[in-house]
Amino acid sequence: MxxxxxxxxxxxxxxxxxxxxxxxxxxxxxxxxxxSTAPRPGTVYRAKADRPVKGQGGMFLNTPDGSAFLRQIKGLAPGDPLLVQVTGFAEPGKAIPVTTRLLFKSRYAIVTPDAPGTNISRQIKDDDTRDDLLQIAHDVFANHPVAEKGAGLILRSSCDGADEDAIAEDIAAMADLAEAVLNDAVGEPEKLTEGDGPHALAWRDWxxxxxxxxxxxxxxxxxxLEKIEALFRPEVAIGGATMFVEPTRAFTAVDVNTGADTSLSAGLKANLAMARDLPRQLRLRGLGGVVILDVAPMPKKDRPAFEGALRAALRTDDTDTVMAGWTPLGNYELQRKRARLPLSELVTPEMLE
Structure with a gap:
């Protein structure tokens, strides 16, 4: 369809x-x-500082779901209680990654306790719409107790064309949740909110x-089910070319093959096709960390075109990815946030039967 x-x-x-x-x-x-059974991103804990990690500028924390690791530890001493939020999934054998910069995120609104002010998504261009949204924010959020404590508000692009009452209800719900969590910062380690599951994420982000x-x-x-099963195969058709997406323990390797095309522009065409589809493939397979692109042979003068296509494709993806650049051997490197668990850890062949 x-x-x-x-x-x-x-x-x-x-x-x-x-x-x-x-x-x-x-x-x-x-x-x-x-x-999955792992702590969901967005989960908020009241944690307790455990021990600092020398040389890494971080500290291990105690939470009800096991050890967590925090990088921002200025002024934090062992035994101190603090509020933290899960930012992603831990690699096997490692602590849960968390941050003290909490976000209370829903379909239309994000409340930011550490960042005061009201902001509207830049994707909303119409001045009248922006003015209407600012008025809703003022009516619902400006005098809320959490705003008076210095919290801020972000109105997402999904507000464009949405029902005003639904936006107002969303703002109020996130403000109330933020207020309740911030008022519960003292005590023994406890899970205060659960991160959104797949159905809630679909409503929130799609x-x-x-x-x-x-x-x-x-x-x-x-x-x-057939589409998920295909994600376990490394080979991906990209027009007349092919790319192979193969995760290893250290990094994910992506190899581009031009196939039967022997024209002078075959390498560039295959690499552009790979760049456009790569974020989707990584997202669906749940792959993060270091990604090494073994691109098809192409002249150096074509590299800017490839980088532009890759940058444009990554701009539409919601996972932070750093374009690290070219290696001496002519490969291209990316560093991608581990925002999801690998598909291989979530799905077994039996689940697709």
Whole structure:
């Protein structure tokens, strides 16, 4: 089908149904969220400082879900209670990554306790719309106790064209949640809020106009199970060329093959196709960390065009990725935040049968 389709379903895991959500655009799988037993990003803990890590400028913390690691520790001493939020998934054997810069995020609004002021997404261009949103923010948020304590508000791009009452309710809900958490900062380690699961994330972040299906079996009906199964194969067709996405323990390697095209521009065309599809492939496979691109041979004068295409593609992705640049051997390196668990840790072949 044409357009966006959001499917809210479950996969059959070894311990029962696992919540999952899929976003399709024109029949192509664009995004995938699958739940896990790991602490979800966005979870807020009241933690207790444990011990500093010499040479790394960080400190281990005690939380109800195990050890966490915090990098910003100025003025923090062992035994101090503090509020922290999970920022991503821990690598095997490592502590949960957390930050003290809390964000209370929903479909339309983000409350920022450490950043006062009201900001509106730059994607909203219409001046009248921006003025209306500022008025809603003033009416709902300006006199809220959490705002009086110095919290700020961000209105997301999804506010454009949304119902004003829904926006106001969202702002009030996030402000109330932030106030409740900030007032509960003292005590023994405790989980104060749970991060959003796949269905809540779909509602929160997939705000485009879309058809939504929530019936059990929707993944199977729309071929999502087959699309997930294909993600376990390294080979990806990109037009007439091919790229191979292969994660290792140290990094993810991406190799580009021009295939049967032997023209002078074959390398550039294959590399541009890879650049446009790479963020989607990494997102769907849950791959982060170091990514090394073994691009197809092309003249150095074509490198800026490749970098521009890659930068544009990464701009549409919600995972922070640093374009580190070219190596002496002509590979291109990226450093990508580990915002998701690898698909291989979330799904087994039995779950797709």
């Amino acid at each position: 044409k357009g966006h389709l959001i499917l809210l379903d479950h996969l059959n895991g070894p311990e029962g149904a696992v919540e999952a959500a899929a976003l399709l655009r024109d029949g192509k799988l664009e995004d995938l969220q699958i739940d 705000a485009m106009e879309a058809q939504i299906e929530t019936e059990a079996g929707s993944f199977e009906n729309h071929g999502v």
